[in-house]
Amino acid sequence: MRFSIYRYNPEADAAPTMQTMELADADITPDMMLLDALRLLKAQDESFTFRHSCGEGVCGSDAVNINGRNGLACITPVVDLAQPITIRPLPGMPVIRDLVVDLSQFYHQYRAIKPYLVVHDPEPEVEYLQTPQQRDKLDGLYECVLCGCCSTACPSFWWNPDKFRGPAALLQAYRFIADSRDQATAERLDALEGPYRLFRCHTVMNCVDVCPKGLNPTKAIGQIKKIMLKHLI
Amino acid sequence: MTIPVRKFDTLVIGAGGGGLRAALQLAQAEANVAVVSKVFPTRSHTVAAQGGMNAALANVSPDNWHWHMYDTVKGGDFLGDQDAIEYMCRAAPRLVVELEHIGVPFSRLDNGKIYQRPFGGQSQNFGGEQAARTCAAADRTGHAILHALYQQNIRAKTHFFDEYFAIDLIRDNDGCILGALVLEIETGEPLIIQAKTTLIATGGAGQLFRTNTNARINTGDGMAMALRAGIPLQDMEFFQFHPTGIAGKGMLISEAVRGEGGYLVNGDGERFMERYAPNARDLASRDVVSRAVATEIHEGRGCGPNKDYILLKVDHLGADVIRKRLPGIRDMVMTFLHIDPINQPIPIFPTAHYTMGGIPTNRFGQVVVPQQQGAEDIVPGLYAVGECACVSVHGANRLGGNSLLDIVVFGRAAGNHIIEYLKENRYGRTVVAQHSIDTALAHLARWDQRSQGVSNETVDGLRNELKAVMDHYCGVFRTEDVLRTGLDKVLKIEQRLQNVYLKDHSKIFNTARIEAFELENLVDLALATVASALARKESRGAHMRMDYPQRDDVKWLKHSLFFKGGQLDYKPVRMKPLTVEGFSPKPRVY
Ligand SMILES: Cc1cc2nc3c(=O)[nH]c(=O)nc-3n(C[C@H](O)[C@H](O)[C@H](O)COP(=O)(O)OP(=O)(O)OC[C@H]3O[C@@H](n4cnc5c(N)ncnc54)[C@H](O)[C@@H]3O)c2cc1C
Numbered sequence: 006m007r008f009s010i011y012r013y014n015p016e017a018d019a020a021p022t023m024q025t026m027e028l029a030d031a032d033i034t035p036d037m038m039l040l041d042a043l044r045l046l047k048a049q050d051e052s053f054t055f056r057h058s059c060g061e062g063v064c065g066s067d068a069v070n071i072n073g074r075n076g077l078a079c080i081t082p083v084v085d086l087a088q089p090i091t092i093r094p095l096p097g098m099p100v101i102r103d104l105v106v107d108l109s110q111f112y113h114q115y116r117a118i119k120p121y122l123v124v125h126d127p128e129p130e131v132e133y134l135q136t137p138q139q140r141d142k143l144d145g146l147y148e149c150v151l152c153g154c155c156s157t158a159c160p161s162f163w164w165n166p167d168k169f170r171g172p173a174a175l176l177q178a179y180r181f182i183a184d185s186r187d188q189a190t191a192e193r194l195d196a197l198e199g200p201y202r203l204f205r206c207h208t209v210m211n212c213v214d215v216c217p218k219g220l221n222p223t224k225a226i227g228q229i230k231k232i233m234l235k236h237l238i
Numbered sequence: 239m240t241i242p243v244r245k246f247d248t249l250v251i252g253a254g255g256g257g258l259r260a261a262l263q264l265a266q267a268e269a270n271v272a273v274v275s276k277v278f279p280t281r282s283h284t285v286a287a288q289g290g291m292n293a294a295l296a297n298v299s300p301d302n303w304h305w306h307m308y309d310t311v312k313g314g315d316f317l318g319d320q321d322a323i324e325y326m327c328r329a330a331p332r333l334v335v336e337l338e339h340i341g342v343p344f345s346r347l348d349n350g351k352i353y354q355r356p357f358g359g360q361s362q363n364f365g366g367e368q369a370a371r372t373c374a375a376a377d378r379t380g381h382a383i384l385h386a387l388y389q390q391n392i393r394a395k396t397h398f399f400d401e402y403f404a405i406d407l408i409r410d411n412d413g414c415i416l417g418a419l420v421l422e423i424e425t426g427e428p429l430i431i432q433a434k435t436t437l438i439a440t441g442g443a444g445q446l447f448r449t450n451t452n453a454r455i456n457t458g459d460g461m462a463m464a465l466r467a468g469i470p471l472q473d474m475e476f477f478q479f480h481p482t483g484i485a486g487k488g489m490l491i492s493e494a495v496r497g498e499g500g501y502l503v504n505g506d507g508e509r510f511m512e513r514y515a516p517n518a519r520d521l522a523s524r525d526v527v528s529r530a531v532a533t534e535i536h537e538g539r540g541c542g543p544n545k546d547y548i549l550l551k552v553d554h555l556g557a558d559v560i561r562k563r564l565p566g567i568r569d570m571v572m573t574f575l576h577i578d579p580i581n582q583p584i585p586i587f588p589t590a591h592y593t594m595g596g597i598p599t600n601r602f603g604q605v606v607v608p609q610q611q612g613a614e615d616i617v618p619g620l621y622a623v624g625e626c627a628c629v630s631v632h633g634a635n636r637l638g639g640n641s642l643l644d645i646v647v648f649g650r651a652a653g654n655h656i657i658e659y660l661k662e663n664r665y666g667r668t669v670v671a672q673h674s675i676d677t678a679l680a681h682l683a684r685w686d687q688r689s690q691g692v693s694n695e696t697v698d699g700l701r702n703e704l705k706a707v708m709d710h711y712c713g714v715f716r717t718e719d720v721l722r723t724g725l726d727k728v729l730k731i732e733q734r735l736q737n738v739y740l741k742d743h744s745k746i747f748n749t750a751r752i753e754a755f756e757l758e759n760l761v762d763l764a765l766a767t768v769a770s771a772l773a774r775k776e777s778r779g780a781h782m783r784m785d786y787p788q789r790d791d792v793k794w795l796k797h798s799l800f801f802k803g804g805q806l807d808y809k810p811v812r813m814k815p816l817t818v819e820g821f822s823p824k825p826r827v828y
């Protein structure tokens with residue numbers, strides 16, 4: 006199986022290169038995931054660098070660009086991929102080394118939406134009550150693993166990573182707006198006003214297409230816009 | 239070489255549920271806290287917890303903390319410390335409500351309260367009917383809790399050192415722990431984080447085994463750091479094998495599947511758990527179910543062409559229950575097995591899951607070591623919580639749903655104790671002993687050594703061997719001979735580790751170097767595990783000796799303590815709870 010892999014070691018290389026790497030057919034099993042393949046490649050060349058941890062698509066560490074599309078290596082079967090399998094770091098982010106990118110901007114935007122429940126009322130001794138229907142509104146939102154696949158596939162985020170919050174952060178903004186327990190909707194909406202933070206979304210929908218958890222940031226952004234409109238009137 | 243130094247009130251090593259719960263308590267009390275984690279916090283393995291967290295809320299079935307306490311003591315085969323268990327079970331309802339208040343999206347009942355499901359080993363009224371005690375956010379409870387804790391820490395302005403790898407603890411001349419030497423992974427630069435108090439919350443060591451449910455980062459670094467600092471590890475022979483890992487791969491299929499009504503069948507289509515546990519059946523405690531699964535396969539009653547797995551039947555639950563209560567499991571089964579559990583059973587096999595042993599602590603999270611006269615000494619300034627610690631609330635076998643509880647209960651308790659400690663030691667100790675820094679730096683420099691001759695040993699090769707040895711020689715069923723061979727093999731691997739050299743000596747994001755440090759830690763923990771298992775000549779909880787099949791309360795109702803170098807010591811189990819009467823050992827039937 007042939008791979009073409011983005012290699013860049015800032016201590017040794019003047020510029021990044023695409024390196025051809027190969028695995029023997031005997032090493033490939035039908036149910037192999039891309040992460041398994043990357044680990045075998047690392048066993049051949051220990052300097053090959055990428056992040057990974059849980060191996061089952063829940064920690065969000067191993068987001069990379071696979072044949073032009075962002076995804077999590079650990080839940081991407083290799084047999085389905087056209088060869089040479091081309092692996093690059095997530096697009097638009099500064100590269101630290103090989104497939105490892107600097108996600109500071111991405112995390113910054115996440116922190117900026119104040120991703121925590123805000124309640125002003127005094128706390129009861131028991132749980133806040135929430136009906137199953139109210140709770141259902143959080144499905145499709147809270148499951149985000151912060152992998153960065155969506156935001157780094159978004160042209161608006163590439164051009165304005167410092168100003169546009171990006172799909173992942175906006176999905177989380179909506180997660181709290183949609184939570185019947187949260188009491189900061191007005192502040193949350195105010196904080197998203199202006200031409201950039203929310204409104205740079207041009208519904209290109211790359212985020213929906215790549216999200217490995219099947220989430221829909223575009224829809225969440227649409228919902229925020231709708232609520233904002235209502236709020237204005 | 240002068241190493242930069244940063245100073246904090248508290249250093250928390252580990253940003254899983256345990257570390258983040260403690261950090262939150264501290265940050266809210268305006269202590270100056272640094273949290274170091276080798277991965278971005280929400281990538282810690284708490285994120286993978288599926289089924290839920292136990293608390294006697296009684297939202298679904300009648301319940302109270304005392305029944306929960308009984309189940310925990312019995313589940314742990316009477317090796318748990320009953321003061322800590324009482325404390326945990328009493329605190330549980332409050333801690334769940336607290337998590338709900340900070341935003342955890344628990345699933346709900348029609349009356350708006352938190353949804354609870356039955357889990358293994360849970361009973362009403364001290365061994366009566368099945369209880370439903372596990373509070374769940376669908377089957378993504380760990381994700382929900384970890385993210386909420388991280389979010390609240392953002393709010394509380396906790397200081398994070400993301401992608402920093404802790405190498406070793408540092409101390410003053412009196413043995414008081416004053417922080418740690420850490421490595422910034424991105425730059426490869428060392429940093430000393432000096433702190434009046436240090437909390438280890440580095441999680442478990444599931445990477446000791448080839449087939450496991452754990453993340454690659456679960457290499458038990460904190461436990462190994464403690465060993466190197468002269469602290470023993472407690473009860474390391476007790477490693478939990480979860481009965482339902484995906485066959486051939488190891489990923490976890492949560493007990494929640496059986497809690498929702500799934501059950502196991504063998505190759506004859508028999509619901510065999512009825513033979514092993516007539517009352518609790520598929521919801522007996524994990525050690526019991528794992529042994530039953532392994533026995534069925536061993537005796538030729540497995541499923542499939544090679545009769546090498548068991549089937550977990552779920553299709554009778556109906557599409558609605560599976561979609562609503564087990565969506566993450568369904569995704570995982572579809573991704574890794576290409577089948578849909580809505581209409582097909584899941585092939586399973588026992589898989590290494592949870593480290594019951596760890597750094598010995600009391601119920602305030604303070605690390606304790608044996609003293610000559612039998613009493614225990616506290617290691618000043620050092621705390622440990624979560625899977626790396628051994629309080630011990632899980633004894634010889636942890637109940638499902640009790641670890642998420644453990645990490646938040648003792649994370650919070652340790653946070654509170656540290657706050658008191660800081661008040662009393664405001665101008666505390668400040669002089670780190672040079673020899674302690676030198677030792678840590680020497681350790682750091684180990685992987686800068688370059689190969690002189692040709693050595694074909696590699697980190698990857700040796701790690702694979704170690705894991706295979708642990709699978710073969712320290713698994714579900716153990717005997718003297720098997721363990722002795724295992725110990726020899728691990729000792730040889732320890733020797734051979736000295737001949738391993740890295741080829742990659744770069745500084746920036748050098749993961750080869752990190753993996754080498756992790757392998758050293760794993761080797762230390764493998765020795766602790768096999769040696770403790772070899773010494774314990776009885777069967778209790780997860781530790782099953784075919785040559786000593788009975789529990790022996792006369793000789794072995796005690797905790798083991800393994801010291802680096804191989805020495806073993808023992809200490810009594812705390813049988814006396816805080817306020818109620820203790821539960822004395824009796825035969826354990828489910
Ligand atoms: C698949 C799975 C499902 C589970 N489901 C449940 C469940 O439903 N209910 C339940 O109660 N329990 C469950 N458990 C168990 C439970 O999730 C864990 O025991 C618990 O989350 C451990 O939390 P922790 O905070 O101790 O450690 P972790 O969450 O593992 O965190 C460890 C932290 O330490 C850091 N760290 C480690 N080494 C270093 C180092 N050298 N330098 C710097 N940082 C370091 C890591 O980066 C990480 O931040 C499950 C476990 C698994 C594997």
Ligand code: SF4
Nearest residue numbers: 149150152153155216
């Ligand atoms: S929304 Fe999806 S793609 Fe975006 S960060 Fe979250 S999980 Fe990743």
